[in-house]
Amino acid sequence: MSLALARKYRPKTFADVAVQSHVAATLKGAIALGRVAHAYLLCGPRGVGKTTLARVLAMALNCERRGDPSLGGEPCGECASCQRIWSGASSLDVVEIDAASNRGVDDARELRERAMYAPSGDDRYKVYIVDEAHMLTREAWNALLKILEEPPPRVVFVFATTEPQKIAQAAAPVLSRVQRFDFKRIGPADIRARLERVLREEHVEADADALAMIARAADGSMRDALSLTDQVLAMGEGAIGPERVRDALGLVAEDEFIALLDIVAEHRAGDVFGFVARLADAGIDFGQFLTGFGDILRALLAVTLGGTPPEVSERARDALEQRKQTFAAGDLLRMLSIATELEPRFRKSGQQQLLLEAMLVRFALLDRTVSLESVLRGLGGGTPGGDDEPSAGAQARRAAPSAPASLARKAERTPSDTPASDWRAVIRDADRAPSASASSTARTARDISPAPPRRTAEPASASPPASGGESVSSALAGAPDLNQVVERWDDVVAAMRAAGKSVAATALEHAVPAVVNARGDVTLALDEANPIYEQALESVKPELVSTLRRWFPGVQRLVVRAPEGAATPQPRLTDEMVRSERIAVLRRKDPVLDAAIDALDLDLAD
Numbered sequence: 129m130s131l132a133l134a135r136k137y138r139p140k141t142f143a144d145v146a147v148q149s150h151v152a153a154t155l156k157g158a159i160a161l162g163r164v165a166h167a168y169l170l171c172g173p174r175g176v177g178k179t180t181l182a183r184v185l186a187m188a189l190n191c192e193r194r195g196d197p198s199l200g201g202e203p204c205g206e207c208a209s210c211q212r213i214w215s216g217a218s219s220l221d222v223v224e225i226d227a228a229s230n231r232g233v234d235d236a237r238e239l240r241e242r243a244m245y246a247p248s249g250d251d252r253y254k255v256y257i258v259d260e261a262h263m264l265t266r267e268a269w270n271a272l273l274k275i276l277e278e279p280p281p282r283v284v285f286v287f288a289t290t291e292p293q294k295i296a297q298a299a300a301p302v303l304s305r306v307q308r309f310d311f312k313r314i315g316p317a318d319i320r321a322r323l324e325r326v327l328r329e330e331h332v333e334a335d336a337d338a339l340a341m342i343a344r345a346a347d348g349s350m351r352d353a354l355s356l357t358d359q360v361l362a363m364g365e366g367a368i369g370p371e372r373v374r375d376a377l378g379l380v381a382e383d384e385f386i387a388l389l390d391i392v393a394e395h396r397a398g399d400v401f402g403f404v405a406r407l408a409d410a411g412i413d414f415g416q417f418l419t420g421f422g423d424i425l426r427a428l429l430a431v432t433l434g435g436t437p438p439e440v441s442e443r444a445r446d447a448l449e450q451r452k453q454t455f456a457a458g459d460l461l462r463m464l465s466i467a468t469e470l471e472p473r474f475r476k477s478g479q480q481q482l483l484l485e486a487m488l489v490r491f492a493l494l495d496r497t498v499s500l501e502s503v504l505r506g507l508g509g510g511t512p513g514g515d516d517e518p519s520a521g522a523q524a525r526r527a528a529p530s531a532p533a534s535l536a537r538k539a540e541r542t543p544s545d546t547p548a549s550d551w552r553a554v555i556r557d558a559d560r561a562p563s564a565s566a567s568s569t570a571r572t573a574r575d576i577s578p579a580p581p582r583r584t585a586e587p588a589s590a591s592p593p594a595s596g597g598e599s600v601s602s603a604l605a606g607a608p609d610l611n612q613v614v615e616r617w618d619d620v621v622a623a624m625r626a627a628g629k630s631v632a633a634t635a636l637e638h639a640v641p642a643v644v645n646a647r648g649d650v651t652l653a654l655d656e657a658n659p660i661y662e663q664a665l666e667s668v669k670p671e672l673v674s675t676l677r678r679w680f681p682g683v684q685r686l687v688v689r690a691p692e693g694a695a696t697p698q699p700r701l702t703d704e705m706v707r708s709e710r711i712a713v714l715r716r717k718d719p720v721l722d723a724a725i726d727a728l729d730l731d732l733a734d
């Protein structure tokens with residue numbers, strides 16, 4: 129196979145770009161009606177067909193059979209012009225520019241000069257395809273704006289970008305002069321269907337599970353899916369099976385995930401460390417592992433609720449069926465929620481092994497946390513203060529929904545038209561129910577005020593901080609549960625950011641609550657040894673404690689813990705990498721700084 133699949137099977141017509149049919153149909157119609165815009169902005173994640181569609185547009189505009197009513201705006205794909213543009217051979221009338229490598233003013237000037245040249249023939253269009261357009265400098269956009277204000281006849285600009293918001297920041301006026309299209313992320317089912325077609329053409333047999341694995345690994349990018357398939361094909365001969373895909377792509381075997389489920393189910397917290405060490409030895413990417421484990425938890429949840437998980441192999445499905453009594457749905461939701469919330473911090477962390485171990489140990493201890501809660505709940509009826517009605521505990525017990533009941537309630541609240549892609553949001557939302565019962569129980573033990581739902585916007589009003597003369601028992605009851613603090617963490621970060629403490633907020637994103645003791649002391653563990661973050665956190669301790677008290681009145685004190693050098697399992701980053709990573713993070717967090725860097729054209733990232 130000399131030609132890479134992604135090139136060989138690059139679509140030749142709008143109809144071929146099936147997944148983005150909403151965009152393709154509009155462009156095809158514009159060509160059929162002769163109403164082509166001067167500039168298009170194609171936005172969307174990488175590998176979803178932006179440049180491909182731009183090339184099809186260029187082909188259609190310059191097709192020798194253009195105007196043929198039987199084509200209806202499609203390029204013929206056969207004529208010399210179509211062939212030349214499709215194959216990427218040099219064409220006078222189609223200019224592809226990669227803005228990632230052409231940022232400077234000189235290029236903008238050159239672009240303007242070149243745009244002045246008319247197309248090579250009277251019936252032809254000059255098409256500029258600018259890839260990674262968000263990388264263009266302000267000067268380049270200024271030059272382009274002048275062209276777009278008085279566009280030369282039969283010149284079309286197609287800007288493709290993964291980050292349209294950066295264009296909005298750097299060159300807002302451009303947006304009103306382009307026709308914008310947003311491309312969809314490509315779902316695993318669409319990717320599988322395309323791979324099936326391509327492999328049939330190649331006369332290669334492929335197992336359905338194997339294709340599903342490639343589709344998952346491609347993570348929404350058709351281009352990645354095809355080049356991953358190239359890799360798998362290069363690994364051997366004959367039919368493609370799951371083993372070959374796993375070996376070629378370095379994926380974690382599903383058996384490993386199942387083994388991990390058993391460790392968690394059997395509370396073998398101590399075994400977590402050996403398990404993770406084995407992954408590290410095998411050179412497994414922890415980020416990919418976390419995503420894969422999330423998929424398995426989601427599949428087990430589906431099985432537990434009597435559904436069919438679509439994205440796992442037959443074998444894994446059987447293994448999950450055997451384990452469907454092992455976890456309560458509520459516990460699976462809590463684990464999924466914790467894993468989902470960890471993910472963004474995880475990607476940035478230099479301490480992934482530590483974070484993964486900590487999370488899995490928590491999972492292994494999760495059930496015991498719940499049973500401890502129920503013990504407290506049982507005690508809650510009589511003890512606190514002695515002035516509680518004896519029935520309060522019983523009420524709490526009745527009020528605290530069992531996991532399936534809360535799920536049923538959730539199902540009533542959530543209409544079945546919730547898009548599947550929002551499952552993370554659904555889970556996060558659904559997860560509030562069991563936690564709410566836990567926190568309301570804690571509250572009932574302290575005072576008899578009715579449990580307010582946790583989703584209220586003003587958590588401060590939910591339970592006023594205990595005023596002076598608090599009893600020992602109320603202080604004890606007030607110490608929050610670690611899981612609850614972790615679940616609230618994003619809100620805490622947002623509150624600090626809203627209060628103008630943006631450096632501290634960034635530092636908080638690099639920290640996880642690691643321990644909450646009975647006195648209400650919260651220990652934060654930084655995910656990297658970083659004096660700036662440590663200093664930032666030290667300086668906002670009082671504000672942070674009062675912010676935490678909005679949700680958890682029992683919080684007394686804050687301890688910041690930096691990771692110890694000895695525990696660092698990852699190779700050390702160079703100062704250079706740390707610096708550029710930090711600048712990248714700052715740029716992402718702070719639009720003003722980002723704009724300033726762009727305006728001054730400082731090349732900080734380099």
Ligand SMILES: [Zn+2]
Nearest residue numbers: 191204207210
């Ligand atoms: Zn043609």
